[in-house]
Amino acid sequence: MLPRLWLLSDARNDAVLAEALVTMPEGSGFVFRHYHLGPPERRERWEMLRSIVRSKNHLLVLSGGADQGKEWEADGIYGPPGKLGKRLGLLRFATAHDAREIHLANRIGADALFLSPVFPTRSHPDGRALGATLFHQLAERSSIPVIALGGMTAERARELAVTRWAAIDGLS
Template identity: 55%
Template sequence: MTAVRYSEVMAYSQSLPDLWLLSDARNDELLPRALRALPPGSAFVYRHYHLDPRARRARWDELLPLVAEGGHLAVLSGSDDEARAWGAAASYGPPEAIGEAPELLRIAAVHDGHEIAHANAAGADAAMLSPVFETRTHPKAVPLGAEKFHALAALAEMPVIALGGMTFDRAKELGWTRWAAIDGLALKQDS
């Protein structure tokens, strides 16, 4: 089994995964277990901004077989060119970085109505909207909360992925099935 690559991207654009695991310095050690625990066909967003470029690529190459093992969507935080070169199926980044890459899914990181409008204009395939709840990643950021999240999500012309303090319980509370997390998935002890 291989990681989901661009040959399967069009199927994903119609039905994106519900669960999205994001990498981070604090969950790096837990990633192998977390990737194995994800339901088949989930998504993995590789960030690892804390590493220098060579080490970042090496860690991606170590994790990619586990992504493939689960049939997960391989998403690279970076440019479309970098995502293609690294064998990812999707790129992830700010809406102004969304380019023309029909062979990739393009996931826009958005936080407000202005960024959602930019993602709409750029033709992003999905938007990751954050922070929904308080989060350790951005402790000083004011969370959107459920009401504002839903109002902003309604502005998006593409599927929206909830991010920021998300857990299985918070997803139920929010009434949103498509969500992403760092700790909320990597630190989950049972499936």
């Protein structure tokens, strides 16, 4: 069963991640990105957060390749559908921003996709948000579960009537 609530890591929420992970409902999902760190520091931060994630029975997903995901003992990997590669016993979570990427995620048999940005975000301040109508139109094209991402909060998830959503700032 896929979690309904997801937290994604980012440089700007790093200082509050431990607290956010502890307060999230048990069995939520966590995507570790931390692109701002070099390889040794990124692995060290992963190890620090992994114990919290495991203690709360959260799903632990790494932004990276399948080989790295296996090595780091992740539950799954996260990235563009064209870069998810082989399964290696891991869940695969595709990122999608348009119909083409949704088609690719469907075709490779990803386990779910993060469709974004639904609303304007600090991550992509100049980017074009999908908005509710286009989000729903695109989500209908998916044969796999969709997780709404981008400017999401609990209130916006209710307004969109989505069962799965993710946030960076909205949960940290």
